[in-house]
Amino acid sequence: MSSGSSHSSHRSGYGSIEHSGFSPTSKAMENGHLVHRSSGAREEAQPLLTEAPPTADIIVISDSELPNAQDDSRRPNVILKQNQEENVSRLAIPSSDEDEDCDVDIRSHDADSGDNPDQISSCDAIIHLLKGNIGTGILAMPDAIKNSGLLVGSILLVIMSFFCVTCMHMLVENSNILCQRTKNRSLDYAKTAELSFSTSGSTRLAGLAKHARKTVNVFLCITQLGFCCVYFVFVSQNVKQVMDHHFTPLNYHIYMLMVLIPMLALCSIRNLRYLNPVSLLANFLQFGGLGCTFFYLLQDLPFSWDRKIFATWEQLPLFFGTAVYAFEGIGVVLPIENQMRNKNELRGPAGVLNTSMVTVTCLYIAVAFFGYLKYGENVLGSITLNLPVEQWLAQAIIIAFSMAIFFSYGLQFYVPVQILLPYVQQKFGRSLKVEFALRYGLVMLTFTLAAAIPKLDLFISLVGAMSSSTLALMAPPIIDTVTNWEKLSAWRASRNLFLFSLGFLGFLTGTFVSLKNIVHYFAS
Numbered sequence: 299m300s301s302g303s304s305h306s307s308h309r310s311g312y313g314s315i316e317h318s319g320f321s322p323t324s325k326a327m328e329n330g331h332l333v334h335r336s337s338g339a340r341e342e343a344q345p346l347l348t349e350a351p352p353t354a355d356i357i358v359i360s361d362s363e364l365p366n367a368q369d370d371s372r373r374p375n376v377i378l379k380q381n382q383e384e385n386v387s388r389l390a391i392p393s394s395d396e397d398e399d400c401d402v403d404i405r406s407h408d409a410d411s412g413d414n415p416d417q418i419s420s421c422d423a424i425i426h427l428l429k430g431n432i433g434t435g436i437l438a439m440p441d442a443i444k445n446s447g448l449l450v451g452s453i454l455l456v457i458m459s460f461f462c463v464t465c466m467h468m469l470v471e472n473s474n475i476l477c478q479r480t481k482n483r484s485l486d487y488a489k490t491a492e493l494s495f496s497t498s499g500s501t502r503l504a505g506l507a508k509h510a511r512k513t514v515n516v517f518l519c520i521t522q523l524g525f526c527c528v529y530f531v532f533v534s535q536n537v538k539q540v541m542d543h544h545f546t547p548l549n550y551h552i553y554m555l556m557v558l559i560p561m562l563a564l565c566s567i568r569n570l571r572y573l574n575p576v577s578l579l580a581n582f583l584q585f586g587g588l589g590c591t592f593f594y595l596l597q598d599l600p601f602s603w604d605r606k607i608f609a610t611w612e613q614l615p616l617f618f619g620t621a622v623y624a625f626e627g628i629g630v631v632l633p634i635e636n637q638m639r640n641k642n643e644l645r646g647p648a649g650v651l652n653t654s655m656v657t658v659t660c661l662y663i664a665v666a667f668f669g670y671l672k673y674g675e676n677v678l679g680s681i682t683l684n685l686p687v688e689q690w691l692a693q694a695i696i697i698a699f700s701m702a703i704f705f706s707y708g709l710q711f712y713v714p715v716q717i718l719l720p721y722v723q724q725k726f727g728r729s730l731k732v733e734f735a736l737r738y739g740l741v742m743l744t745f746t747l748a749a750a751i752p753k754l755d756l757f758i759s760l761v762g763a764m765s766s767s768t769l770a771l772m773a774p775p776i777i778d779t780v781t782n783w784e785k786l787s788a789w790r791a792s793r794n795l796f797l798f799s800l801g802f803l804g805f806l807t808g809t810f811v812s813l814k815n816i817v818h819y820f821a822s
Contacts, residue, residue, distance in 0.1 A: 352647065388553050395806035407524050417639040426634050427627060427654035429581055432701060433525070434532050434758070435624030436588070437551025437663050437680040440669025442620035444677050447608035452667055455621060459659040461797060462625040466651060470644060472774075472781040473632055483638035487629060488514040488717075491773065494781040510515050516770045518629060520713040523744055524761030525626070530708045530748035531757055533557050536682055536700045542689045550752055557704070558745055565737050573708050578703040587682075587698035588614045588661075594685055594692065605674055606731055612811070616759045619808035623663060628770045629713070679755030684812040714740060763808025771801025 355551070358751055418426070427751065443451035473485050476493045492511035496501050534554045541553070567573055609617075635644050644650045669681045682699050685692035715737060726732045751757050775794035780787060 322348055332489070339461055350726055381735075402600075405736070414700055416635050420641055420643045423634050423638050423644065423650045424654045424657075425581075427632065427650065429577075429660060430630035430634070431625065431627035431655070431658045432584065432588070433626060433706065434680065435620070435762075436627055436665055437532075437682060438755065438758050439618050439624060439666035440677040441679055441758075442617050442624070443666045443670040444619040444675060444727075445609055445613040445620070448602060448605045448667065448670060449607040450609075451617060451670075455636055455663050455666060456615065456659065458618075458621045459625065461800065462628070462770050463652065463655045464624070465771055465797060466628055466631050466655070467470070467645065468774045468778045469628065469695075470631060470635055472777050473635070480602055484632075485768070486632055487518065487773075488512075489599065490536065490632065491777055494777045498780045498783040500783055501735055502685075503783065505694075514769070514773060515717050517765050517773070519717055521626070521629070521761065521765040521769060522710050522713045523740065524757075524765055525710045526707055526740075526744040527748045527751075528754065528757050528761060529710070530554065530557065530561070530704050530744055531754045532680060532750055533700050533704050533707075534748070535752070535754060536680070536696045539683060539687050540693050540696055543693075554745065554749055560704070561707060561745070562738060564705070565711050565741050567708060568711055568733070573712070576705045577709055578711075580702040582696040583702035583705075584794055587695045587702065590683070590691060590695050590698075591665070591681065592668070595665070595672050595681075597672075599668070599671055600674075602671060605671055615763065615807035615811040616803070616815075618767075618804040619759030619761075619763035619812055620755070621762070621803065622766045622770055622808075623758050625658075625770055627658075627764060628774075656802070677754050679716075679758065683754075711740065731800065751816055751819075753819055755814070756819065759808060760812035762814065763812055767801045767805045767808065772798050772805070775801075 326660075351702055357511060439455075442455075445451075447516075469487070469490065472494060475746075476490055476497065477483065477485060477499050480493055482489075488511045491514045492507045496507035498504060525550060526535045534550060537557065538548070538550055540551045542548070564576075617792050623665045635641055638644060638650075646652070665681065669684075670677055673681075673684045676684070682696050686718045687693060687696070719733060719736060722736050723732055751760075775798040780792065
């Protein structure tokens with residue numbers, strides 16, 4: 299800046315505003331406002347809010363770059379003030395009138411406005427939540443009822459749904475609290491866990507913040523890779539069922555090898571945006587196949603008293619593992635909320651979350667009840683394996699579900715890659731070879747585990763009990779307790795202790811019984 303008519307500009311990530319024709323001896327920035335100095339007197343800027351053109355930039359000049367830098371009480375300052383609620387940057391600039399100054403609102407391109415094309419409506423959020431919760435788990439619901447009984451299992455599904463949705467609400471509520479506390483715009487699951495400890499007010503708990511984030515990431519990886527293993531088993535078994543009907547029966551592992559090659563190709567896609575068409579196709583195939591499945595489930599039903607009301611206590615842990623596996627959508631709740639145009643519509647008695655989960659629960663109970671009522675003790679790990687494969691409609695349903703789950707593999711696979719890739723690149727360097735080595739290595743890991751344990755029902759129960767229970771039932775109560783540590787009420791502490799104990803009990807018993815049955819399967 300010169301003493302004459304100078305051309306000054308300030309730069310940030312928002313845009314460019316340039317103004318000329320004022321001298322630093324006559325005008326200066328103080329406390330975020332440009333004021334007019336005249337004969338030793340000072341006038342405060344009069345705010346006049348206008349909208350800057352979208353291509354505008356603000357150039358921020360540090361104090362050291364200003365001429366005649368003085369102490370804080372005398373030197374002019376150029377300060378960029380950010381409004382956290384409206385994401386608006388305000389900068390006072392001189393107007394054309396020598397006696398007036400004005401404030402200009404500079405709105406960032408990524409502000410939370412309704413014009414952001416990346417934001418989604420409440421209807422879109424419901425669709426995403428339905429897709430995030432309806433996968434292979436819904437097809438395993440009849441097997442869950444077999445391990446609990448027709449009446450007892452149906453009631454327990456409602457109770458399990460209530461507990462899981464409660465934990466989802468807890469996670470969203472605490473994420474919002476932590477966003478306000480730390481001035482973050484959005485948080486994911488692992489970051490929410492970390493900040494709940496670091497901002498708890500307890501020095502001892504703050505020291506566990508990084509461990510909390512790493513623990514959540516570990517279980518997210520285990521859960522997502524577990525889903526991928528289940529998807530391998532599901533696709534291979536269903537393809538084998540159809541192919542064996544038309545051709546010479548082959549070994550199950552042959553079909554796994556046939557599925558492996560396209561799986562590797564699918565997981566070579568590095569940009570999630572290119573998986574969007576695949577996701578839409580998977581949604582169409584999955585919901586279409588689910589609707590057609592009811593055509594078989596509602597035919598020639600026996601009387602309900604021909605089925606067990608209650609199974610055995612020894613089988614209940616298997617029910618727990620399968621049921622909590624089915625409620626697999628807690629990991630997508632925060633990403634969906636972060637993308638919503640009206641985030642306050644997610645919560646509430648008739649909000650997006652409750653509406654979606656009530657719909658999901660009704661579908662779960664319907665498939666579970668009628669599936670077990672139809673096939674009884676003969677029901678398999680996926681209801682598609684019980685369909686009459688000699689009929690063309692049943693074959694179409696099986697193929698549709700197989701394609702839908704195959705395409706969903708890439709989406710589930712994306713999460714652990716994003717979590718693990720920074721650690722791998724930090725150790726081996728940033729290169730495409732390192733990234734693709736990680737991708738193909740994880741695919742081969744899921745392939746090996748799926749080939750070793752080809753029992754779909756046991757695999758689902760094991761993944762649900764070991765990892766899904768941690769994310770769905772144990773982590774949210776811990777996060778809620780630590781977030782509200784300084785004002786923890788007796789009721790909140792009791793509720794959180796109950797939910798954590800339920801999840802921990804299911805984790806221990808479900809994992810033990812699933813592993814015991816897997817060992818028995820290999821032994822026999």
